Amino acid sequence: MLTRSISRLGIQLVIAVFVSALAAGQEPAPEFRLPKIARPTRYLLDLTVVPSMPSFQGYEVIGIDLQQPSDVVWLNVKDLTIQEVNVTVGKMRKPVRWHVTDEFLAVELPERTQPGPIEVGIRYIGKLDEKSNVGAYRRKSGDDWYIYTAFTPIDARRAFPCFDEPDYKAPWEIVLHVKRDEVAVSNAPAVSTTDEPDGMKRVTFAPTQPLASEVVAFAVGPFDVVDAGVAGQRRIPVRIITPRGRAMEAAAARTATPEILNRLEQYTGIPYPWEKLDHLAGLELPFGGIENPGLIIYGDQILLAPPNQDTQRRQRRMREVMAHELAHQWFGNLVTQAWWDDVWLSEGFATWLGTKISDLELPTFERGLAITDVRDRILLSDSPETRPLRLEMHSRKDIEDVYDVVVYLKGASILEMLDDWLGPERFQRALHRYLTDHRFAAGTSEDLARAIEEETRADVRPVLFGFLDRSGAPILRFTLPTTGQVPKLEVEQDGRPWIVPVCIHVESGERKCQQVSDAHVELPLPQASAWIWPNAFGSGYYRSFLAGGGLETLMEKGYNLLEGPERLALVGDLEGLTVSGTLPAAAVMKILPKMIGIPGDPEPRVAAHANTLALQLALVSPEAIRGKYAEWMGKTTRMPLIKPEQATSMEEFFRDKQ
Secondary structure (H helix, E strand, C coil): CHHHHHHHHHHHHHHHHHHHHHHCCCCCCCCCCCCCCEEEEEEEEEEECCCCCCEEEEEEEEEEEECCCEEEEEEECCCCEEEEEEEEECCEEEECCEEEECCEEEEEEEEEECCEEEEEEEEEEEECECCCCCEEEEEEECCEEEEEEECCCCCHHHCCCECCCCCCCECEEEEEEEECCCEEEECCCEEEEEEECCCEEEEEECCCCCECHHHCCEEEECCEEEEEEEECCCCEEEEEEECCCCHHHHHHHHHHHHHHHHHHHHHHCCCCCCCCEEEEEECCCCCCEECCCCEEEEEHHHHCCCCCCCCHHHHHHHHHHHHHHHHCCCECCCEEECCHHHCHHHHHHHHHHHHHHHHCCCCHHHCCHHHHHHHHHHHHHCCCCCCCCCCCCCCHHHHHCCCCHHHHHHHHHHHHHHHHHHCHHHHHHHHHHHHHHCCCEEECHHHHHHHHHHHHCCCCHHHHHHHHHCCCCCEEEEECCCCCCCCEEEEECCCCCCCEEEEEEECCCCEEEEEECCCEEEEECCCCCCCEECCHHHCCCCEEEECCCHHHHHHHHHHHHCCHHHHHHHHHHHHHHHHCCCCCHHHHHHHHHHHHCCCCCCCHHHHHHHHHHHHHHHHHCCHHHHHHHHHHHHHHHCCCCCCCCHHHHHHHHHHHHC
16 A cells, blocks of 8 residues: 555656646657757857867857747757757847757747747857767877767767758858867868967858758868869869878879769769868778768778878779769768668668769779679578668667668669669669759658659659568569460569569560569560570569579570679579579589689679689588589689598697687
């Protein structure tokens, strides 16, 4: 009885506190997303940052369009100490009450305010963590301290109060107060520098175009600044920014931008959207790069290398990362995903377009292999048990998984499939429409589908959303009947059928794409064909199982007529079908010699993939036949056999480890 009475009293106290909070204007905090009652129209951000200090001071004014009557405006904050908040309505500026709940700041308006413009001013203190790599943080190199930012996806709120969601884009005007002997950079060009007391200076940056909070950026430290000339149709200035004393390591980076930027402008049909381009080398970054407009931050090992230690391989990797981050300037920055379920519109596009741009450095016969390799890698791990490409996001924990490899690789693979199905020129026009329609705003997958339909007259929604929202990939069984008057191809799939664009390569060299949506479909062929390859271009996001002797016929009569990406897709499908148990290992062993024997496939990437498959089969071969398999491997791959006595030394190695 006593326990029950205490419980009742506790409930009454909770209710009383809740009612009191409501009466004081303390409405319950949002669960995760901000309420749709207000939008930012501009940010004025004034920060005093000294890299050697563990904290910084900030004052911010946010212009807000209040879109419905309200007593409160909610903003995102995390790990900030709020000192003062004021609100300006009309010409009246007043200090107001505020409270922080979880990752939200509630600004209590002086009275119930009608829709229209208001301003919120906030004075606060933030942290400069030296162990974290999110928010605004610092790193030390020798005696030098540096400040960097990494806000994606939802950590801008650690550096300033804001509407920390991708759909809330607004212009930013940033002022940094820093030591006179240090360099300060941000998204926009610096327009003035003024000395201040105590060895400080004020650096004022030009207003930006509308940006999502996640890609606002700044950096402070004793950087070396390397002039890299101008680039792009608008001849915007390019710089490489390095830690002190490492300017000589930027030689390769200095020359890389113009060609990459020119190719991206040509493909998108839109000039580089920002007013300058800084490539900044950050210390101890756990990732390749961050695509902040005008201030891309890379891991120093990606961007820099001592000239006497540099290699062509590293330089190619640098240009690939640079192409990815620069592709983001259109897909992700110019047009931002409206919410995190559509982050593939940023990362999938940057992976696909960056790969396409990097391909242009290669001879024509080598192009298309890299994106096919992307398809094969993700197909190996994609199954009904893995996550779908699009996920609902309801918490910070959900957001932690938003940058899964599926978003990058499956997103890029779907785009390549659409490109080949619809035709590169039509798809390019559709993407230009999508970028133009949502310029400096946000877009969704539906917006992309609408742009494609308007430009190509093709409704891609059943295909697009089928692959975006469903895990795994289809296995299609293809049979080429040997009887009948009309040439046709039978296509079957088990379980719940996928809607798939299937592109067929036939003996004449013609390639034709048709949509498959049922468990059993008969596709008409343009003419009789001795062989078919049912994944022309190598970009279909499905496994092709050639039944009824079709695989053997293809290898005998058509293999040498396939393009490199088609052959790479073929060996990738052989691996995937063998791993899944759909294709017997013996069937694969019959055809591997054509790929990895003498002379073997002329494309090294195809031969290497086939060789890897042969080695995988060796690992699972029954003990009783391993000697025969080793002999077959030696004849097939022309690899020297390991002598049996080596097993003794292996046993000795493991014995010594015990």
